[in-house]
Amino acid sequence: MSIAIPAPRSELIEGLDAPLGVLDPEGSRHPSPVLDDSLADVDESALTDLYVDMSVLRRVDEESFALARQGELALWPPLRGQEAAQIGALRGVRDDDFLFPTYREHPLALLRGADPAEVLSVWKGMALSGWDPFAHRLATTQIIIGAQTLHATGYAMAARRDGGDDIALAFFGDGATSEGDVSEAMVFASSFQAPVVFFCQNNQYAISEPVRVQSETALALRATGFGIPALRVDGNDVLAVLAAVRIAAERARAGGGATFVEAVTYRMGPHTTTDDPGRYRDEAEVAAWAAKDPIERLERHLERIGAPIARIREEARIRCDAIAAQVRAGAAHTTAPDTETMFDDVYVAPTRRLERQRAEHLAFVRSVEGLR
Amino acid sequence: MSAETLTLGRAIGRALSDAMDADPAVVLMGEDIGRLGGVFRVTDGLQARFGADRVIDSPLAESAIVGTAVGMAYRGACPVVEIQFDGFVFPAVDQIVAQVARLHYRTHGRVRMPLTIRLPYGGGIGSVEHHGESPEAYFAHTPGLRVVTASSPQEAYSTLRAAIASDDPVVFLEPKARYWTKGDVDVAIVRDIESAQVLTRGRDVTLAAYGSVVQTALEAAAAAVDDGIEIEVIDLRSISPLDLDAVVASVERTGRLVVAHEAPGEASVSSELITSVVERAFASLEAAPERVTGYDTPYPPSALESHYLPGLDRILDAVDRTLGRRSSRTLLRHEPSERARDARPAVLEGSAR
Ligand SMILES: Cc1ncc(C[n+]2csc(CCOP(=O)(O)OP(=O)(O)O)c2C)c(N)n1
Numbered sequence: 001m002s003i004a005i006p007a008p009r010s011e012l013i014e015g016l017d018a019p020l021g022v023l024d025p026e027g028s029r030h031p032s033p034v035l036d037d038s039l040a041d042v043d044e045s046a047l048t049d050l051y052v053d054m055s056v057l058r059r060v061d062e063e064s065f066a067l068a069r070q071g072e073l074a075l076w077p078p079l080r081g082q083e084a085a086q087i088g089a090l091r092g093v094r095d096d097d098f099l100f101p102t103y104r105e106h107p108l109a110l111l112r113g114a115d116p117a118e119v120l121s122v123w124k125g126m127a128l129s130g131w132d133p134f135a136h137r138l139a140t141t142q143i144i145i146g147a148q149t150l151h152a153t154g155y156a157m158a159a160r161r162d163g164g165d166d167i168a169l170a171f172f173g174d175g176a177t178s179e180g181d182v183s184e185a186m187v188f189a190s191s192f193q194a195p196v197v198f199f200c201q202n203n204q205y206a207i208s209e210p211v212r213v214q215s216e217t218a219l220a221l222r223a224t225g226f227g228i229p230a231l232r233v234d235g236n237d238v239l240a241v242l243a244a245v246r247i248a249a250e251r252a253r254a255g256g257g258a259t260f261v262e263a264v265t266y267r268m269g270p271h272t273t274t275d276d277p278g279r280y281r282d283e284a285e286v287a288a289w290a291a292k293d294p295i296e297r298l299e300r301h302l303e304r305i306g307a308p309i310a311r312i313r314e315e316a317r318i319r320c321d322a323i324a325a326q327v328r329a330g331a332a333h334t335t336a337p338d339t340e341t342m343f344d345d346v347y348v349a350p351t352r353r354l355e356r357q358r359a360e361h362l363a364f365v366r367s368v369e370g371l372r
Numbered sequence: 373m374s375a376e377t378l379t380l381g382r383a384i385g386r387a388l389s390d391a392m393d394a395d396p397a398v399v400l401m402g403e404d405i406g407r408l409g410g411v412f413r414v415t416d417g418l419q420a421r422f423g424a425d426r427v428i429d430s431p432l433a434e435s436a437i438v439g440t441a442v443g444m445a446y447r448g449a450c451p452v453v454e455i456q457f458d459g460f461v462f463p464a465v466d467q468i469v470a471q472v473a474r475l476h477y478r479t480h481g482r483v484r485m486p487l488t489i490r491l492p493y494g495g496g497i498g499s500v501e502h503h504g505e506s507p508e509a510y511f512a513h514t515p516g517l518r519v520v521t522a523s524s525p526q527e528a529y530s531t532l533r534a535a536i537a538s539d540d541p542v543v544f545l546e547p548k549a550r551y552w553t554k555g556d557v558d559v560a561i562v563r564d565i566e567s568a569q570v571l572t573r574g575r576d577v578t579l580a581a582y583g584s585v586v587q588t589a590l591e592a593a594a595a596a597v598d599d600g601i602e603i604e605v606i607d608l609r610s611i612s613p614l615d616l617d618a619v620v621a622s623v624e625r626t627g628r629l630v631v632a633h634e635a636p637g638e639a640s641v642s643s644e645l646i647t648s649v650v651e652r653a654f655a656s657l658e659a660a661p662e663r664v665t666g667y668d669t670p671y672p673p674s675a676l677e678s679h680y681l682p683g684l685d686r687i688l689d690a691v692d693r694t695l696g697r698r699s700s701r702t703l704l705r706h707e708p709s710e711r712a713r714d715a716r717p718a719v720l721e722g723s724a725r
Contacts, residue, residue: 176432213431337675337676357668
């Protein structure tokens with residue numbers, strides 16, 4: 001694979017002219033000299049799994065979006081349109097690799113086994129962090145744009161020092177590439193050959209700002225300036241993303257250092273449930289991307305290769321209905337935290353100052369309740 | 373008088389557009405401030421009116437937003453930058469604290485930094501992490517910066533105009549929980565950015581607050597009237613420097629001081645204000661000053677923010693304490709009930725209080 005060899009700058013990048021892909025929007029499969037080797041084992045059952053995973057992710061998103069609209073959740077950042085990018089990345093790494101997500105990859109926690117009630121507690125305003133990062137090898141959700149790329153790099157540096165063969169994968173958006181943290185993460189990853197995958201979902205917008213506000217050139221090109229090889233892939237083609245992340249992960253595991261993967265995709269919905277995308281993008285653009293839907297594309301492909309599509313759809317439907325019920329139940333069962341928990345965990349060793357505040361506040365609460 | 377009824381958010385937008393009309397050097401920069409009009413729509417319509425050269429949608433880089441504004445100021449511009457939310461100012465803190473704040477001093481007065489940094493701040497809107505912080509103390513601790521805020525549409529208009537007109541760098545804290553509060557705005561009213569304002573006269577207790585807490589303080593003053601207590605509410609307006617003269621003059625009248633803000637109490641604006649008042653007006657104090665602040669925890673999940681924020685009850689409770697009123701609330705605090713005592717962990721036994 002050409003990407004594995006440190007090479008002159010122009011050869012550090014694949015997919016610059018057009019994002020690499022193997023599945024076209026009609027579901028036809030095309031050869032790719034860069035990606036095909038990494039897809040050799042992807043048979044019909046693996047394709048089915050990817051289809052079901054993407055469907056589940058979409059259903060979690062749809063349910064959560066609806067719950068936010070009904071006021072059950074305070075906020076929801078939808079991921080519709082980005083299912084192939086997220087599932088391709090998740091399935092491109094091992095279960096023991098550590099992921100560093102943003103708010104928009106939050107639902108991946110469910111696919112790593114987190115409890116829906118825990119996951120939704122954050123968006124209900126009940127908790128700052130939803131799951132045990134070590135139980136699911138998934139860092140707590142990041143809201144500060146770009147910060148997690150440094151954490152992933154540090155994790156990878158430590159993994160390398162320990163001689164482990166696990167790696168770190170950082171999710172971030174197109175907007176995030178402008179933050180100093182992301183550049184600094186690439187400096188460190190490059191200096192220390194950290195086994196990290198920088199996974200950028202270029203969904204074309206940072207809230208209202210189109211990607212051209214962040215960069216005049218392809219985002220993947222940035223990494224090459226740090227000596228980090230980059231792959232630019234069709235982010236609505238789950239196989240392309242899967243292959244690219246596998247290449248990047250293998251390269252990292254083999255001691256080759258960091259790789260930057262840019263998945264070129266589109267956020268179909270608003271930035272969050274409080275956003276109004278009608279103010280900054282037009283319907284024709286949205287419609288053009290709708291025609292490239294990642295799930296329908298794989299469905300067409302499964303059909304083309306003669307897979308039992310009716311049975312596969314049914315399997316997906318059963319899984320989706322089950323997870324939707326869990327998500328709804330999770331939202332309903334999340335209970336408000338005890339007042340007292342506000343004072344927990346500020347320090348590992350509680351301070352006298354804070355314990356006094358806890359006692360005073362509880363006494364105050366009781367006194368006010370007593371007055372009512 | 374040419375008063376107009378505006379929300380606090382619209383009053384800020386009006387101040388920006390009037391400042392841009394008045395001075396072609398004024399430029400705005402920030403994330404999503406152009407086409408979207410900002411996530412709070414404060415800059416709505418400004419890009420259409422003044423063009424993308426003067427209302428600049430910036431890349432996602434807070435350090436660069438402030439750092440490039442420094443360079444613009446070197447070149448004679450008067451930049452007004454927006455940091456989208458309180459919690460996102462931290463990547464820019466290096467530029468604000470290590471560069472903006474001290475350039476005038478470092479260059480022996482040769483370089484001026486007429487930069488205004490707009491920062492929506494504070495909680496109470498039920499938002500997610502990093503969207504409810506009150507970072508004012510970090511800035512107040514830094515010499516060379518002015519830190520101001522506003523409590524009403526009129527204050528927001530006049531204060532922002534003054535901040536933009538100032539040749540010193542100003543951190544302008546916008547109480548986002550009050551963005552939708554309406555009030556009359558007279559654009560002819562100008563003010564300085566150094567003085568506090570007495571909002572209600574009262575003989576019993578001085579209650580100093582700023583930003584969104586001023587509204588709560590006024591509600592407390594109104595509620596206290598029923599108990600025959602007169603509270604003098606002071607809107608500090610300027611957080612750095614603090615208008616000590618105004619607070620001391622008030623405490624000399626009332627003999628009592630309560631300070632309320634959302635930020636954690638430790639090493640905070642109230643720490644500074646109370647220390648200064650004790651230094652300057654000890655003899656006038658008839659009771660120990662009290663403060664009502666956020667607790668010394670990170671800003672909690674929104675389900676708990678009503679406990680964290682200085683609400684009406686906690687403020688009235690503090691007022692009671694300065695008056696030595698042994699209300700049931702006061703009683704509990706000074707003489708913990710059995711249950712409250714039980715709730716105290718062992719580590720507190722034998723501690724000072
Ligand atoms: C440091 C910081 N600045 C600003 C924000 C506000 N903000 C939240 S999401 C967002 C856009 C992020 O865009 P991108 O990185 O492309 O990711 P996307 O949301 O499109 O997935 C902004 C500006 C933030 N959360 N953190």
